[in-house]
Each structure stands twice: as structure tokens, then as C-alpha cells.
Amino acid sequence: xxxxxxxxxxxxxxxxxxxxxxxxxxxxxxxxxxxxxxxxxxxxxxxxxxxxxxxxxxxxxxxxxxxxxxxxxxxxxxxxxxxxxxxxxxxxxxxxxxxxxxxxxxxxxxxxxxx
Amino acid sequence: xxxxxxxxxxxxxxxxxxxxxxxxxxxxxxxxxxxxxxxxxxxxxxxxxxxxxxxxxxxxxxxxxxxxxxxxxxxxxxxxxxxxxxxxxxxxxxxxxxxxxxxxxxxxxxxxxx
Numbered sequence: 001x002x003x004x005x006x007x008x009x010x011x012x013x014x015x016x017x018x019x020x021x022x023x024x025x026x027x028x029x030x031x032x033x034x035x036x037x038x039x040x041x042x043x044x045x046x047x048x049x050x051x052x053x054x055x056x057x058x059x060x061x062x063x064x065x066x067x068x069x070x071x072x073x074x075x076x077x078x079x080x081x082x083x084x085x086x087x088x089x090x091x092x093x094x095x096x097x098x099x100x101x102x103x104x105x106x107x108x109x110x111x112x113x114x115x
Numbered sequence: 116x117x118x119x120x121x122x123x124x125x126x127x128x129x130x131x132x133x134x135x136x137x138x139x140x141x142x143x144x145x146x147x148x149x150x151x152x153x154x155x156x157x158x159x160x161x162x163x164x165x166x167x168x169x170x171x172x173x174x175x176x177x178x179x180x181x182x183x184x185x186x187x188x189x190x191x192x193x194x195x196x197x198x199x200x201x202x203x204x205x206x207x208x209x210x211x212x213x214x215x216x217x218x219x220x221x222x223x224x225x226x227x228x229x
Binding site: 004006031033035040041042043044045047048050055056057058090092094098100101102103104105106107108109111 | 147149151156157158159160161164166205207209210212214215216217218219220221222
């Protein structure tokens, strides 16, 4: 069973540039969630995709957007990146119903640095 | 709205001593509760979960947690700490509405000393 993978591991961007992060979900999982983890903080929910549709969104501006593909992999895009976007971005996949649908498996993350 | 509070941002124990990491939740509905561990520069690993059923749940690496509805708590314990347990631990609650998302606490850094 393949776990959640993310690419790239590290990414450095200049303020104002677009950012694209990628995630492959765990085998058999149809839901992908993205979280932002600032240094010394707990992860904050950005959004979730289920069967290629956005299924929920946290308190993030519209310049944060996402996609889910038919194979359930996903992208997170950040337009016009800002210094405060520097963080660890975590992708998590899940499946099932009821309480089990909240059981999320995380990838290793992408460390984004905006200078 | 569901939320979690982790008491103590840093906890230090001696190797072989009891580990107790505290988590209290706020939820108007029966909660789904989770503990995750994060090692430096890595993602989150699921330690254990409570969704329904038995209130004492056992997880990986010898950890367990007990759901106490009357105290709105879900504290994480391990009888005997090992050096390899040094990491950051996050308590999370499953939040209904707007996706099956998790709301995390601010984390507790566990240090294990010889």
C-alpha cells in the first residue's frame, strides 16, 4: 500500500510568484485535504476535495485554490505568494464514511519559503 | 464550533517515566478525536483515534488515550517513556460541516531525558 506523497519537498519562491504543490493520495482514498502549518503551530485546514469537487474550505483567501484529478491526486495553487505564506504544507487523504472519514493520513509535507 | 486545547506546550519526562499529554475538546456533538505525532521535518503520523465504542483506545508505540465525556478530555498516556518518543504531539477533533476536516490543537513538544 502506497502512502501519501508530496512534491516538491522544498520550494523557494519570490514574493508575488505563483506556487504549485502536488499530492498523491494513499491507495483507495478518494478525499484529499490540505493544511498549512506555520512554524510552531498546529496545522490549519485550507480546503478539501472529494471526487474532484471542493468539499469544504477554511479561512484562507481565494488566492489559495486547488484541484483534484480523476486518480484522486491533487494540486494546491497559491497566486501572488506573500511572505506570510511561508510554511509547511501538508496533504492528507482519507476515505470511508462516518467517523472513519475523519481519519486522515498525512504526507511528509512541502516546505514553502517565500522571500 | 469544535475546538481542542492542549495544556502545556512543552512536557519533559525521564526515560521510563509515565507520559501524560493533556487534551480537552469543545464540541456540541459527539466528537471524533485523534492524536498525531510529528517528528522533526516530517508529516503527521496517526497514533490513535476515538470515533465510537470503547472509550479507552490503544494506539501505536504503546500509547493509549481515554475519552471522558464528563470531563471533555482525551488525554494521551504511555506507561514508560522511551527516548524515541521525543517529538511533537497534536490532538485533533473532527469538525462537522464544510468537509470532514480536522481542527488541531497547538501541539505539545515532548522531551525525554536520560
